[in-house]
Amino acid sequence: MDELDLLKKDWNKPSDHNKLSAKDIYPMLLKKSSSIVKTLFYISIAELAFWIIINFIPYFASDSYKAKLDSVYTNEYVFGAITTFSYGIILLFIYLLYKAYKAISVTDSIKNLMKSIIKTRKIIKYYVLYNLVVAGVSLLIGFYYAFTHDPELTDKFAHFTTKEVVITSMIIVVFTVVFILILWLFYRLIYGLLLKRLNKNYQELKKLEV
Helix, strand or coil, X not given: CCHHHHHHHHHCXXXXXXXXXXXXXXXXXXXXXXXXXXXXXXXXXXXXXXXXXXXXXXXXXXXXHHHHHHHHCCCHHHHHHHHHHHHHHXXXXXXXXXXXXXXXXXXXXXXXXXXXXXXHHHHHHHHHHHHHHHHHHHXXXXXXXXXXXXXXXXXXXXXXXXXXXXXXXXXXXXXXXXXXXXXXXXXXXXXXXXXXHHHHHHHHHHHHHC
């Protein structure tokens, strides 16, 4: 049981001298909310580092693997632009989270803290939605380039019957959906738990405001 729960327990006791005002509870909620958003900020930085490492892995791969990638992804400018744009979105997300953390840290009223919590929840929601969409589109584009630019796959695909083309397409779609689902579960596990705690703080603030 944390400090806030202990205060709330005392708050509900019948004796008058133990009753606590909103001014006693509010600092605890402010501290907890600020800590949660700070954690979200650190997680976003870790995620950026993770994607940078993933994108640099091909540079440390074998020459044959790099040559195969170069043969598939022939338009390096397009993929460079997409990568840069993706990093830009993550950096924007990190910046918005940092602003949310600073805003919550200096909040001086229940109403403003509630607004900051709502804003933070929206930032996370839109970021996760963006990543899920980008992941699905990127996978489909990757499969398309593989089947149209990889000599081995292109040759095999050219000899496919209509039924085999349909089955292959269905497998690609199912794989993409499963991948997005796994990614969504990952985000729900990482961000969802923290947002749940943040929402709990929001509900407590609503009680204080009444």
